Amino acid sequence: MEPRIETDRLVIGPWRDTDAPEALAIYGDEEVTRWLTPEMHRVPDEAAMRAVLRQWQADDVKPVSHWAVRERDAQRLVGGVALLRLAPWEDIEIGWQLARTAWGQGYAAEAGEAVARWSMHHANVDELFALVGASNERAAATARRIGMEWIGETEEYHHRRLELYRLRHDDLAYCATCEED
Numbered sequence: 001m002e003p004r005i006e007t008d009r010l011v012i013g014p015w016r017d018t019d020a021p022e023a024l025a026i027y028g029d030e031e032v033t034r035w036l037t038p039e040m041h042r043v044p045d046e047a048a049m050r051a052v053l054r055q056w057q058a059d060d061v062k063p064v065s066h067w068a069v070r071e072r073d074a075q076r077l078v079g080g081v082a083l084l085r086l087a088p089w090e091d092i093e094i095g096w097q098l099a100r101t102a103w104g105q106g107y108a109a110e111a112g113e114a115v116a117r118w119s120m121h122h123a124n125v126d127e128l129f130a131l132v133g134a135s136n137e138r139a140a141a142t143a144r145r146i147g148m149e150w151i152g153e154t155e156e157y158h159h160r161r162l163e164l165y166r167l168r169h170d171d172l173a174y175c176a177t178c179e180e181d
C-alpha cells in the first residue's frame with residue numbers, strides 16, 4: 001500500500017485512474033514536460049495519461065514510486081513527485097512536477113522535502129539526487145530549498161550534461177525548514 005504523506009498544505013498519495021484529466025493539465029503541458037529528466041514528451045490526451053498513470057503504478061517498487069500532490073484543503077491536484085532509480089546504478093533520483101497554475105507557491109519544495117524525509121525514514125534510502133538542466137533555475141532553487149547540496153555537473157545520467165544535487169540522510173538534521181518525524 002502506498003503511503004499517504006501530509007504536510008501543512010499538501011497531501012501526497014498514490015495516483016488513481018480518475019486523476020487522468022487533472023494530471024493531463026500537468027503532463028500535457030510542454031512548459032512542464034520540457035524540463036523533465038529523463039525526457040518525457042507531452043502527454044497528448046486523457047487516454048494516454050491514464051496509460052501513463054497505470055504504467056507508473058505497475059512499475060513502482062519501493063522505494064521507486066510516483067505520487068500525486070494535492071492541496072490539503074481543496075484536494076485540487078497540483079502536481080506530482082517521484083523517486084526514480086538512476087540506471088545502471090542504485091542511486092535514487094527525486095523529481096517534482098507542478099501544474100503551471102501552482103508555480104511559485106513553494107509546493108515543489110514542500111512535496112520534495114516531505115518525500116525525501118519519508119524515503120529516508122521509511123524506505124531505507126540513504127541519499128537522494130536531483131538532476132537539473134543547466135537553464136532550469138526554478139528546479140535548482142527548489143533543490144536548494146529542500147536542503148540539497150550542489151555537487152557538480154554530470155553526464156552519467158540520461159546522456160546529457162546536468163547539474164547534480166544531493167541530499168543525505170545525515171543532512172536532514174541541518175535542514176532549517178524541516179521538522180523531525
